Amino acid sequence: MTALWIAHVNVTDPESYGEYAKLAGPAIAAHGGVFLARGSRYVQLEGNDRARNVVARFPSVEDAVACYRSDEYQAALEHAKNAAERDLVIVEENPA
Numbered sequence: 001m002t003a004l005w006i007a008h009v010n011v012t013d014p015e016s017y018g019e020y021a022k023l024a025g026p027a028i029a030a031h032g033g034v035f036l037a038r039g040s041r042y043v044q045l046e047g048n049d050r051a052r053n054v055v056a057r058f059p060s061v062e063d064a065v066a067c068y069r070s071d072e073y074q075a076a077l078e079h080a081k082n083a084a085e086r087d088l089v090i091v092e093e094n095p096a
C-alpha cells in the first residue's frame with residue numbers, strides 16, 4: 001500500500017533550509033516519492049501551527065523509511081537540523 005510522508009516545519013534559517021530542500025527533493029524522488037503538497041496554502045484548525053507543510057506519496061511505508069535512512073537524504077537533513085523545527089510522520093494510506 002502507498003504511504004504518505006507528512007512534515008510540518010517551522011523554518012528558522014531559510015538559507016540552510018533552502019539547501020536541505022534542494023538536496024531532499026531528488027533523494028525523495030529517487031525512492032519513488034512524489035510531492036502532493038510542498039509549502040502550499042493551508043488552514044490550521046487544531047494543534048501546533050507550522051508555517052510549512054509537506055506531503056509526499058511513496059509506493060510503500062518501507063520505501064519512505066528507506067528514503068529517510070538513505071545516505072542522500074541524511075546528507076540533505078544535515079542542512080535542516082539547525083535550520084528548522086520539524087515533525088515528520090509516515091502514514092500508510094487506506095485503500096480507495
